[in-house]
Amino acid sequence: MSAKEPGDDMFADLVSRLNLSGLTVTKIILWLLAITIVSFVIGVGILAVFGDLPGGHGKTASPFVESGSLGNTSSFPLEGATYGSVGITMGAGELTVRGGAPEDTLMEATVFYRNAEWQPVIAESVNGSQKSITMTDKGHTAKEWVAVHSPNTWDVQLSNQVPLDLTVHTGAGDTSLDLSHLNLASLVVENGAGDTEITLGSAPVPGSVEINLGIGDLTLRVPKSGNTRIIVHSGVGDVSRSGFVEQGEFFTTPGYDPERPVTEIRVKQGVGSTSLEAV
Amino acid sequence: MNIQFKKGVLEICVLSVLAHKDCYGYELVNEISKRIDISEGTIYPLLHRLKDEGYVTTYLQESAGGAPRKYYRLTESGRKEEHEQKEEWMRFCASVNALLEGKNNAAE
Amino acid sequence: MLQNEQEFIRILKERLEGTLAREELDDIVSDYSEHFRMGKESGRTDEELCKSLGSPEDIARELKALHLVKKAENSKSCRNIFHAVIATLGLGLFNLVFVLVPFLILLVMLFVVFIVGILFAVFGPVGFVFSLIQLAGQPAFAIWLNPAAGAFFAISITTMGLLLIIGDYYLARFFYRVGIRYLKWNISVITDTEEI
Numbered sequence: 001m002s003a004k005e006p007g008d009d010m011f012a013d014l015v016s017r018l019n020l021s022g023l024t025v026t027k028i029i030l031w032l033l034a035i036t037i038v039s040f041v042i043g044v045g046i047l048a049v050f051g052d053l054p055g056g057h058g059k060t061a062s063p064f065v066e067s068g069s070l071g072n073t074s075s076f077p078l079e080g081a082t083y084g085s086v087g088i089t090m091g092a093g094e095l096t097v098r099g100g101a102p103e104d105t106l107m108e109a110t111v112f113y114r115n116a117e118w119q120p121v122i123a124e125s126v127n128g129s130q131k132s133i134t135m136t137d138k139g140h141t142a143k144e145w146v147a148v149h150s151p152n153t154w155d156v157q158l159s160n161q162v163p164l165d166l167t168v169h170t171g172a173g174d175t176s177l178d179l180s181h182l183n184l185a186s187l188v189v190e191n192g193a194g195d196t197e198i199t200l201g202s203a204p205v206p207g208s209v210e211i212n213l214g215i216g217d218l219t220l221r222v223p224k225s226g227n228t229r230i231i232v233h234s235g236v237g238d239v240s241r242s243g244f245v246e247q248g249e250f251f252t253t254p255g256y257d258p259e260r261p262v263t264e265i266r267v268k269q270g271v272g273s274t275s276l277e278a279v
Numbered sequence: 280m281n282i283q284f285k286k287g288v289l290e291i292c293v294l295s296v297l298a299h300k301d302c303y304g305y306e307l308v309n310e311i312s313k314r315i316d317i318s319e320g321t322i323y324p325l326l327h328r329l330k331d332e333g334y335v336t337t338y339l340q341e342s343a344g345g346a347p348r349k350y351y352r353l354t355e356s357g358r359k360e361e362h363e364q365k366e367e368w369m370r371f372c373a374s375v376n377a378l379l380e381g382k383n384n385a386a387e
Numbered sequence: 388m389l390q391n392e393q394e395f396i397r398i399l400k401e402r403l404e405g406t407l408a409r410e411e412l413d414d415i416v417s418d419y420s421e422h423f424r425m426g427k428e429s430g431r432t433d434e435e436l437c438k439s440l441g442s443p444e445d446i447a448r449e450l451k452a453l454h455l456v457k458k459a460e461n462s463k464s465c466r467n468i469f470h471a472v473i474a475t476l477g478l479g480l481f482n483l484v485f486v487l488v489p490f491l492i493l494l495v496m497l498f499v500v501f502i503v504g505i506l507f508a509v510f511g512p513v514g515f516v517f518s519l520i521q522l523a524g525q526p527a528f529a530i531w532l533n534p535a536a537g538a539f540f541a542i543s544i545t546t547m548g549l550l551l552i553i554g555d556y557y558l559a560r561f562f563y564r565v566g567i568r569y570l571k572w573n574i575s576v577i578t579d580t581e582e583i
Binding site for chain 2: 414415418419425442445449454457
């Protein structure tokens with residue numbers, strides 16, 4: 001057998017090219033292993049102590065936190081407005097938006113949170129006969145994140161009485177929108193990560209309906225009797241369309257008639273399954 | 280297509296013959312093909328391989344006819360290998376025979 | 388098949404010329420030449436000898452495979468093991484199952500481990516940075532509910548990715564060696580023949 005030359009063995013080559021001896025490689029491996037295990041344990045430990053483990057309940061160990069969860073409800077009357085605009089921005093948490101606000105109320109929002117400092121900021125403004133409300137998550141400082149345990153839950157009821165422009169931005173978390181009884185003028189929904197469920201009514205939406213999702217599943221329900229067409233751009237994930245008819249690049253409700261007022265929905269989804277249901 | 284596994288046995292046969300005496304190529308081929316029906320051509324690559332692995336060495340010796348012949352001889356490690364493979368084969372045969380006889384007894 | 392010694396030797400040479408070293412090839416040729424000489428001395432005909440030796444194509448194939456496997460053993464490289472596997476496949480159709488399939492499965496496995504390792508090693512740091520941004524108060528970058536824990540998980544994912552990549556190297560080395568032994572066994576034990 002011929003003597004081994006350096007270029008002959010691709011394995012020895014690789015090791016020598018990295019300028020390592022066998023001993024150093026072992027050390028590196030042990031260090032990496034140690035860091036992996038220790039980091040993982042610390043991560044789990046943090047979750048255990050501050051209660052974000054699935055199925056676990058948080059402990060309120062921090063002096064920053066008031067025990068029990070706080071919830072309060074705010075009501076914002078219409079005050080004679082004939083048009084509404086509502087913008088909701090939530091960093092992380094669970095959001096439910098539905099119709100059926102009490103008479104003459106544009107929006108009634110119930111918020112559950114742990115720390116009083118987490119209360120969202122709600123601003124109203126009036127412009128002629130239009131009333132606008134924005135509900136915004138203040139953003140959380142590091143101290144709060146470490147000290148406080150989610151959940152962060154918002155339950156927002158909107159008026160069925162006036163036409164509404166609705167915008168919903170969520171960073172992470174599940175979003176559930178039952179807009180079937182609303183008089184929707186336009187809709188924009190953006191959810192970074194989490195599952196989104198949207199139910200629309202049969203009244204056509206004159207403005208644009210845009211749904212942009214990052215990661216997570218979408219369930220979109222539209223009445224069969226509505227005159228709706230949907231266009232879907234999906235990255236990774238299945239698209240199912242029960243009850244819809246495929247027309248070119250659109251999915252339409254049965255009996256779709258482009259001559260009559262149409263609800264056009266544009267869906268963009270990154271990763272996740274898209275489930276369209278005509279009910 | 281006809282896959283045969285006789286080739287696997289060839290190695291122990293060659294080693295065994297050489298354990299008794301040094302042979303030249305043609306002689307070895309004859310010895311083996313007397314007992315086993317096998318393509319004789321594969322014996323030479325086998326000898327080649329055994330030489331590579333150090334179990335066998337070759338030397339030239341003058342023959343009566345004048346032209347020198349290439350003789351094959353087992354090395355130390357060759358002998359050890361032959362011994363091991365023979366034992367393994369004997370064990371294997373014993374097991375197979377036991378199975379066969381056991382079956383025959385049951386049939387009776 | 389009617390053949391004579393010249394044909395036999397010619398075919399051997401033709402098949403082995405590019406692969407075997409000159410010295411080795413001459414050695415083989417002299418072995419068979421001597422066999423023919425002895426055979427003819429005992430009175431056998433060319434035709435008879437050719438028939439008993441078997442097909443020179445098969446012999447050449449075996450010798451070539453053996454040579455390439457030995458080469459892959461002495462000089463470990465992707466191309467050498469690749470050539471060795473191809474030559475072994477040539478020994479018989481059944482090797483498509485016994486050699487090619489395991490070889491491909493191994494390659495895929497090594498590749499997958501490598502890719503996963505790379506993904507972890509790349510997205511781990513990204514997740515770590517996002518966690519830090521989230522801790523600094525930017526909900527827009529919220530990718531997990533608890534960024535402090537998330538930061539540590541990101542670290543462990545990164546180091547795990549690196550471990551996977553390193554582990555892949557050792558796996559490749561291990562399977563290379565095992566592969567060589569297996570190929571040798573395959574060549575020496577199994578033969579596919581029409582006759583006999």
